[in-house]
Amino acid sequence: MPSAPFPAPRAAAAASGPTVAIDIGGTKIAGALVHPDGTMTATTRRPTPRGTDADEVMAAVAEVVADLSGSPLWDSAVRCGIGSAGPVDTSRGTVSPVNIGAWREFPVQERVVAELAARGADLPTVLAGDGVAMTAAEHWLGAARGHANALCMVVSTGVGGGLILNNQLHPGPTGNAGHIGHISVAFDGEPCACGGHGCVESIASGTAIARWALDQGWTPPETPAAEAGAGAGGAAGAGRGRDATAAGVAAAAAEGDPIALAAFDRAGRALAAAIAATATLVETDIAVIGGGVATAGDTLFAPIRSHLAAYATLSFVKHIRVVPAMLGTHAGLIGAAAAATMLLPSAPSAS
Numbered sequence: 001m002p003s004a005p006f007p008a009p010r011a012a013a014a015a016s017g018p019t020v021a022i023d024i025g026g027t028k029i030a031g032a033l034v035h036p037d038g039t040m041t042a043t044t045r046r047p048t049p050r051g052t053d054a055d056e057v058m059a060a061v062a063e064v065v066a067d068l069s070g071s072p073l074w075d076s077a078v079r080c081g082i083g084s085a086g087p088v089d090t091s092r093g094t095v096s097p098v099n100i101g102a103w104r105e106f107p108v109q110e111r112v113v114a115e116l117a118a119r120g121a122d123l124p125t126v127l128a129g130d131g132v133a134m135t136a137a138e139h140w141l142g143a144a145r146g147h148a149n150a151l152c153m154v155v156s157t158g159v160g161g162g163l164i165l166n167n168q169l170h171p172g173p174t175g176n177a178g179h180i181g182h183i184s185v186a187f188d189g190e191p192c193a194c195g196g197h198g199c200v201e202s203i204a205s206g207t208a209i210a211r212w213a214l215d216q217g218w219t220p221p222e223t224p225a226a227e228a229g230a231g232a233g234g235a236a237g238a239g240r241g242r243d244a245t246a247a248g249v250a251a252a253a254a255e256g257d258p259i260a261l262a263a264f265d266r267a268g269r270a271l272a273a274a275i276a277a278t279a280t281l282v283e284t285d286i287a288v289i290g291g292g293v294a295t296a297g298d299t300l301f302a303p304i305r306s307h308l309a310a311y312a313t314l315s316f317v318k319h320i321r322v323v324p325a326m327l328g329t330h331a332g333l334i335g336a337a338a339a340a341t342m343l344l345p346s347a348p349s350a351s
Helices: 054-069 108-118 130-141 206-215 246-254 258-282 292-296 298-311 328-343
Strands: 019-024 028-034 040-047 079-084 125-129 150-155 159-165 222-224 240-242 286-290 321-324
Touching: 019 054, 019 108, 019 328, 028 054, 028 328, 040 054, 040 328, 054 108, 079 108, 079 130, 079 328, 108 125, 125 130, 125 328, 130 150, 130 159, 130 286, 130 328, 150 258, 150 292, 159 258, 206 246, 206 258, 206 292, 246 258, 246 292, 246 298, 258 286, 258 298, 286 298, 292 298, 298 321
Parallel strands: 019 079, 079 125, 150 286, 286 321
Antiparallel strands: 019 028, 028 040, 150 159, 222 240
């Protein structure tokens, strides 16, 4: 977190109390009171229930709200921001997260507003997808700060993103503008889960990187089973497993494995093509990349920058910068607050 105070995001700065921030993901549901200088208090979290009961997941959200309401600053809160894994439909206040199977077109905004009201907080509330929330966070306090036009991306198990245009967050009518993961960059590419073909996500997500490397004959390195875990293809318990995730591919690439290097080069090329296309369309001057895959560092960023030179050739896009995100695990909560602050009117109003 920044040690020096920063001005609140544009739009709602007139209401200077804290923002109730809720970050909903596949593994955790977190909450905090985020203050106008970007500091957080009353932080809390619950694991995301794995069952098929929608109300069980909502109960975890309600517990987070209850925790926050115990803060002595609760009564001074002025708005609420909800950042959620998607797909989202902010026009209806609903979410259908890929990684929360119990929620399909779940009316999360309405339900959160009811929880807030039950605890004496009748607050204006905004729902944002996690890519849009990350974009708001990075523009306020992170790597996109000071840039009037920016593309921010999350490269993880999927590829999402958001746009800042003329210093304004641009979520679009349903909250999905800037969803760069489903730009097609390979005309004859393989089918994507979205129904399209050759999408960035089908090439550059962590899942796609690992799948392609394995298909090319890459052998995952051995990893202690406790580190590999079920998600990395290893069995829990004693002994050793094999890390067949993008993290394993990145580790192999760092050791010079040619297939692993080719997997990241392929992903970097797809990301570069999409970044150049977006910059050409709306004239962004910076692309900020976060998410788990971005922790590979230059293993990912070097091929992006190398390939970008071949795609971003016009005079008004050739100098676009590609940089890592700065806020890491704080981006979800700060982004939920920043999105609410940027998208709500300056004076508080009914939800």
